[in-house]
Amino acid sequence: MPVPVAPRRWPLLGHTPAMLLQRARFTDALHEHGDVVRLDLGPLRAHFVTSPSLTYEVLVSQGSKFRKGAMFDKFQPYLGTGLLLSNGGYHLRQRRMMQPAFHRERIEAYASTMARAASSLAARWQPGEIRVVEDDMQELAVTIVGEALFSSEIGKRAVEEVRRSIFTVIQQGMIRALTPSFVEKLPLRGNKEFDAAIARMKAVVLQVIESWRADGTDHGDVLSTLLLAQEDGVGMTDRQTYDEVLTLLTAGIETTAIALAWALYELGDNPEIEKRLHAELDTVLGDRPVTFADIPSLTYTTQIVQETLRMYPIWFVMRRTLEEVRLGDVTLPAGAEVIVSPHALHHDPRYFPEPRRFAPERWTPEFLSTLPRGAYVPFGGGARQCLGNTFAQTEIVITLATVAARWRLVPTRAARVKFTSAPYPQGLLMKAVPRD
Numbered sequence: 001m002p003v004p005v006a007p008r009r010w011p012l013l014g015h016t017p018a019m020l021l022q023r024a025r026f027t028d029a030l031h032e033h034g035d036v037v038r039l040d041l042g043p044l045r046a047h048f049v050t051s052p053s054l055t056y057e058v059l060v061s062q063g064s065k066f067r068k069g070a071m072f073d074k075f076q077p078y079l080g081t082g083l084l085l086s087n088g089g090y091h092l093r094q095r096r097m098m099q100p101a102f103h104r105e106r107i108e109a110y111a112s113t114m115a116r117a118a119s120s121l122a123a124r125w126q127p128g129e130i131r132v133v134e135d136d137m138q139e140l141a142v143t144i145v146g147e148a149l150f151s152s153e154i155g156k157r158a159v160e161e162v163r164r165s166i167f168t169v170i171q172q173g174m175i176r177a178l179t180p181s182f183v184e185k186l187p188l189r190g191n192k193e194f195d196a197a198i199a200r201m202k203a204v205v206l207q208v209i210e211s212w213r214a215d216g217t218d219h220g221d222v223l224s225t226l227l228l229a230q231e232d233g234v235g236m237t238d239r240q241t242y243d244e245v246l247t248l249l250t251a252g253i254e255t256t257a258i259a260l261a262w263a264l265y266e267l268g269d270n271p272e273i274e275k276r277l278h279a280e281l282d283t284v285l286g287d288r289p290v291t292f293a294d295i296p297s298l299t300y301t302t303q304i305v306q307e308t309l310r311m312y313p314i315w316f317v318m319r320r321t322l323e324e325v326r327l328g329d330v331t332l333p334a335g336a337e338v339i340v341s342p343h344a345l346h347h348d349p350r351y352f353p354e355p356r357r358f359a360p361e362r363w364t365p366e367f368l369s370t371l372p373r374g375a376y377v378p379f380g381g382g383a384r385q386c387l388g389n390t391f392a393q394t395e396i397v398i399t400l401a402t403v404a405a406r407w408r409l410v411p412t413r414a415a416r417v418k419f420t421s422a423p424y425p426q427g428l429l430m431k432a433v434p435r436d
């Protein structure tokens, strides 16, 4: 069957103007045109999947027929062979070696770092002070991922360098992904800053690896797991380890910081929800700090996290078919580009009534049991599902519980959004009001 073409197609430019001007407003409505809709990004022909069941096929049940798609190619020069970009057997091998760093007992250990870092941030705020919440959350997310990666003395220097450089890498990296390649070679300030940030990060990470190899002990951090891991008696080279470290920093900081900032904004904007959260925290924790063991009892807090990840997820990810693939009544040839959009799926009113309303109470066990597979995919799915998914959810629950135990954050103006690869908050100015 011919694939329906999305509306608002321009000659030559295709759907790029609609994508750039309307962003998710454009793609959230594509389900009205079919389960698979053709989208032309300039000369690149892509297939936008709008149905949960076909999303599930792309990510999970037919996942092995795909590799990463066009958007990921742009990150290759600096993320190299890291997990986000690699494919096939190589990806599987690396993933198996990295997985132990994200096992339950490891996350439990990172959870105390998370609680300590969140508590030290909350202790610095002054009553009545206006905070730029997304900046605070970025700072916190760098500390948490940085300390989980590098716990040794020399690792502390690396965390400082990450703090200084990683946002230049992420933001300029994103700009690169959206612009033609020749722009990267121009002597622009952004390019120079990007190159310098990458050079600094590389130097410091390689230094930590070198010092680790000299002593060889397991510090219980992510880096130790990476360096101790072996497949068929072979471990990672320094270059491979560096690529994986930069991948974890790129994938794990900004994503979590955005979710945290939005969760705090929504709490401030919805006093009834905030009140219910406070009641749960008072009952479960009383006056003591939150721990990993408390998470199963923090059911409403967890619902807030689920709803935040529904409302504010990644815009889309891309895949390329390795062979002919049948998706519903559409047959795609090998080499076809496919787009899957957590944002579009999470705002589809067929599965999430009143999708623009922040409603944690929707996440009842009954709702979850009727939600179709593939309708809620904040972390993707299948073999390429987010490696840091439990890490991130733990970090968000622990931070919300720690901050909300002491403070109410009251928005001083409506949120502004800058939509790039995800809805980024812009200047979430919120007043810190002590809880009585």
Ligand code: HEM
Pocket: 083, 084, 085, 095, 145, 247, 248, 251, 252, 253, 255, 256, 259, 313, 314, 317, 318, 377, 378, 379, 380, 381, 383, 384, 385, 386, 387, 388, 389, 391, 392
């Ligand atoms: C709320 C926070 C986060 C969100 C929403 C998120 C989302 C995602 C998504 C959607 C993917 C799949 C991409 C695709 O299918 O093409 C992914 C992959 C990945 N994420 Fe996350 N992520 C988050 C936090 C983290 C954290 C904290 C880490 C690590 C510390 C991390 C590490 C990774 C890695 C390594 C991959 C690639 C996995 C693979 O292909 O095997 N992420 N993430």
